[in-house]
Amino acid sequence: MADKNMKVFENVPGPYFVDTECIACELCVDGAPNHFKMVDNKDNMPHACVFKQPENDEEKENCEDAMGACPVDAIGDNG
Numbered sequence: 001m002a003d004k005n006m007k008v009f010e011n012v013p014g015p016y017f018v019d020t021e022c023i024a025c026e027l028c029v030d031g032a033p034n035h036f037k038m039v040d041n042k043d044n045m046p047h048a049c050v051f052k053q054p055e056n057d058e059e060k061e062n063c064e065d066a067m068g069a070c071p072v073d074a075i076g077d078n079g
């Protein structure tokens, strides 16, 4: 289960977030490209973040699917 106390700082505020367990597999970006993107900071490992929170049921479903697909449970919805 993703830990809201371990969020990567690039997430925008809101319920959905990526935490530091992300292994940069890019599945969430492929599945929900309107909400997740990869970031690659020089002093950090590449990882995903949430750049746009869902605003309707369809978008929420996309984010839920991405959360379910994450192989390391690095996506949370209780941020």
Ligand code: SF4
Pocket: 018, 021, 022, 023, 024, 025, 026, 027, 028, 029, 047, 048, 066, 069, 070, 071, 072, 073, 074, 075
């Ligand atoms: S699916 Fe999970 S591990 Fe893969 S990039 Fe997204 S948050 Fe990271």
